[in-house]
Amino acid sequence: MSVLIYAENWDGKFKKLTYELASYGAKVAEMLGTSLVAVSIGNVEENELKKLGIYGVEKVISANHDLLKHLDSKAYTSLITQVAQKEGARVIVVASNNAGKSIAPRLSVKLKAALGSGVNKLPISINPFVVSKRVFSGNAFAQLSLNTDVKIITLMQNSFDLAEKPVEPVIEHFAADLDASFVKTAVKEVQKHEGQILLTDAEIVISGGRGMKSADNWQPILELAGLLNAATACSRPVSDEGWRPHEEHTGQTGKIIAPNLYFAIGISGATQHLAGVSSSKYIVAINPDKSAPIFEAAQYGIVGDAMKVLPKLVDAVKEIKNR
Amino acid sequence: MNILVCISNVPDTTTKVKFTENNTRLDTTGIQWVINPWDELSLTRALELKDDASTGVKQVSVAHVGPASSEPTIRKALAIGADNAFRVNIEPVDAYQVAAALAEVVKAGQFEVILCGIESSDYNGSNVGSMLAEFLDYPSVSAISNLKIEGGQAVITREIDGGKEVVAVPAPFVGIVQKGIAKEPRIAAMRGIMMARTKPITLVDAPAAEGLSNLITFEPPQPRAACKFIDPENAGQLIELLQNEAKVI
Numbered sequence: 001m002s003v004l005i006y007a008e009n010w011d012g013k014f015k016k017l018t019y020e021l022a023s024y025g026a027k028v029a030e031m032l033g034t035s036l037v038a039v040s041i042g043n044v045e046e047n048e049l050k051k052l053g054i055y056g057v058e059k060v061i062s063a064n065h066d067l068l069k070h071l072d073s074k075a076y077t078s079l080i081t082q083v084a085q086k087e088g089a090r091v092i093v094v095a096s097n098n099a100g101k102s103i104a105p106r107l108s109v110k111l112k113a114a115l116g117s118g119v120n121k122l123p124i125s126i127n128p129f130v131v132s133k134r135v136f137s138g139n140a141f142a143q144l145s146l147n148t149d150v151k152i153i154t155l156m157q158n159s160f161d162l163a164e165k166p167v168e169p170v171i172e173h174f175a176a177d178l179d180a181s182f183v184k185t186a187v188k189e190v191q192k193h194e195g196q197i198l199l200t201d202a203e204i205v206i207s208g209g210r211g212m213k214s215a216d217n218w219q220p221i222l223e224l225a226g227l228l229n230a231a232t233a234c235s236r237p238v239s240d241e242g243w244r245p246h247e248e249h250t251g252q253t254g255k256i257i258a259p260n261l262y263f264a265i266g267i268s269g270a271t272q273h274l275a276g277v278s279s280s281k282y283i284v285a286i287n288p289d290k291s292a293p294i295f296e297a298a299q300y301g302i303v304g305d306a307m308k309v310l311p312k313l314v315d316a317v318k319e320i321k322n323r
Numbered sequence: 324m325n326i327l328v329c330i331s332n333v334p335d336t337t338t339k340v341k342f343t344e345n346n347t348r349l350d351t352t353g354i355q356w357v358i359n360p361w362d363e364l365s366l367t368r369a370l371e372l373k374d375d376a377s378t379g380v381k382q383v384s385v386a387h388v389g390p391a392s393s394e395p396t397i398r399k400a401l402a403i404g405a406d407n408a409f410r411v412n413i414e415p416v417d418a419y420q421v422a423a424a425l426a427e428v429v430k431a432g433q434f435e436v437i438l439c440g441i442e443s444s445d446y447n448g449s450n451v452g453s454m455l456a457e458f459l460d461y462p463s464v465s466a467i468s469n470l471k472i473e474g475g476q477a478v479i480t481r482e483i484d485g486g487k488e489v490v491a492v493p494a495p496f497v498g499i500v501q502k503g504i505a506k507e508p509r510i511a512a513m514r515g516i517m518m519a520r521t522k523p524i525t526l527v528d529a530p531a532a533e534g535l536s537n538l539i540t541f542e543p544p545q546p547r548a549a550c551k552f553i554d555p556e557n558a559g560q561l562i563e564l565l566q567n568e569a570k571v572i
Contacts, residue, residue, distance in 0.1 A: 010484065010485065070488070071483070072462070073453060073463050073464075073465065074462055097484055098465060098466045098481075098482060098483060099484070101441075102463065102464075102466070102499070104450075105418070105422075105450040105451070105452070105453035106453045106454065106456065106463070108450070108454060108457075109422070109454050109457035113535070114417075114419075114536040115419070115535070115536070117447075117449055117450055118447050118448070132542075133447075135445065135446050136334075136444070136445060136447070137444055137447060139339075139544070140541050140543055140544065141541070141543075142446075142539075142540070143538070143542070144536055144537070144538055144539065146535070146536050147534075147535055147536055147537065148535050184462035184496070185490050185492045186492075187489070187490055188478070188489045188490065188491055189488065189489035190483075190486060190489075191486050191487045191488075193486050198484065200484060201484075204572065246503050247482070249502065252336055252360070252444060253360050253361065253502050254502055260571045261572065270337075271336065271337050271339075272336050272337070278544065281571065282565070282569050284565070295550045296547075296550070299547065300550065300551050300564060300565070300569075301550040301553070302553050302554075302555050303552065304555030308555065309555055309558045312559050313559065313561065315559060316558070316560075316563070317562055317572075319559070320566055320572075
């Protein structure tokens with residue numbers, strides 16, 4: 001018996017998100033009185049695999065196969081299923097990100113295991129197995145009972161604090177049973193956003209809305225983002241106008257993010273926008289209209305013109321950096 | 324080539340959700356029901372592909388799993404331009420049941436491309452599309468922001484964490500669609516609304532698969548502390564507060 005996490009890597013390296021899953025998995029394993037196993041797919045070096053031990057992973061199963069070089073949801077599902085069965089996984093935890101969301105539902109069908117997706121905290125109870133998940137785009141949470149022997153959870157990013165629980169993990173190499181006829185998707189081209197802080201990874205996000213008035217006014221946002229090591233984002237009208245790329249659109253139909261700090265600048269705070277950012281730990285709103293709904297969601301607010309306020313913020317950040 | 328678009332019936336996205344029966348059910352009083360936004364974008368893209376003769380797309384169908392009360396939403400999809408519709412007459416308890424029912428629709432028909440929205444705006448599961456693919460043993464590609472049909476093959480752009488990939492996939496496959504696939508959802512014109520009245524909605528009587536999970540209760544999010552306002556003339560004070568009070572920078 002075990003709890004299994006899928007430890008995703010990016011170019012051979014784990015990220016904070018991977019360690020969040022490990023920390024979460026370790027706690028669930030503790031609740032169930034069992035051990036924590038991680039499966040890693042792709043080429044990850046032994047010293048990187050061992051880092052999972054810091055967060056309580058007792059065994060790391062590393063599967064490196066030519067057919068697993070890019071994400072093929074069917075092949076990845078098959079591999080994780082093989083590992084889950086070998087390890088007698090009772091609970092499988094994956095990230096609620098693009099990769100996790102394309103694998104977890106397939107695993108659910110393959111293993112006939114109930115799936116709780118977008119889970120934001122530890123299970124509320126073990127027997128019955130009840131989890132809390134985000135519903136109605138963050139306007140509510142639901143308690144969901146997972147009624148099968150094996151359960152699958154996709155965990156929201158930045159919803160669980162890292163917790164060290166150092167162990168020396170066993171590293172095991174796993175020969176996946178896969179053949180080429182299985183992998184139907186072929187990647188023709190990869191375009192990476194080099195040198196940028198990813199919106200979904202960023203601890204601080206600076207976001208501009210229609211109140212910024214023009215694409216030409218983005219300079220202070222970019223400057224503030226640079227100083228704070230933050231990612232940039234925008235509201236839907238901004239991406240629809242083409243002022244910013246649609247990858248930056250946060251909101252119900254865009255990206256759902258949960259950074260530690262979210263700056264909403266010139267954003268009124270429509271329900272659909274808040275749906276994408278309401279899980280942020282702190283929201284700062286800058287808007288000339290004091291009655292804008294964004295101030296109901298924010299902990300800090302400035303009623304004023306962004307073009308006048310932003311340079312002051314830039315100066316203040318420079319000042320604390322120079323201290 | 325035929326495309327099947329799976330559609331979910333959801334409360335309008337501006338709805339202030341409320342619950343009833345001791346927070347165990349959604350209070351549907353006054354709710355406007357609409358096609359799930361991502362499903363609507365999928366349908367729009369499917370119709371754009373059909374409009375382009377070079378793609379060889381001949382027919383666009385929609386499928387829905389739910390009771391008769393969701394027929395107005397299905398009619399809306401027909402009014403936007405879908406050729407026909409399938410409705411599986413069950414009240415599903417979870418995504419597993421929805422996907423199992425949709426798999427029956429796919430098996431009974433002849434579809435090369437099956438499109439699903441990346442999530443539904445009510446339960447935010449992101450589950451149905453990939454579950455459906457696994458039920459059918461089809462390949463699936465998620466987080467699609469562009470879909471083209473070139474020489475009978477689908478060429479897809481999908482978003483990955485940190486970039487984009489162009490992926491080729493042979494039919495039949497399940498495509499799971501996000502923003503970007505179509506610019507604006509297509510709107511029903513009067514002619515479309517008239518025509519939709521006579522387009523067929525085929526009732527599919529599939530036995531419901533066993534559900535694997537059930538909703539117990541809903542709870543509103545934790546209320547946030549009231550907003551602390553900072554004088555715009557002294558905006559730098561905000562940075563002090565973020566550093567020393569919130570400790571987030």
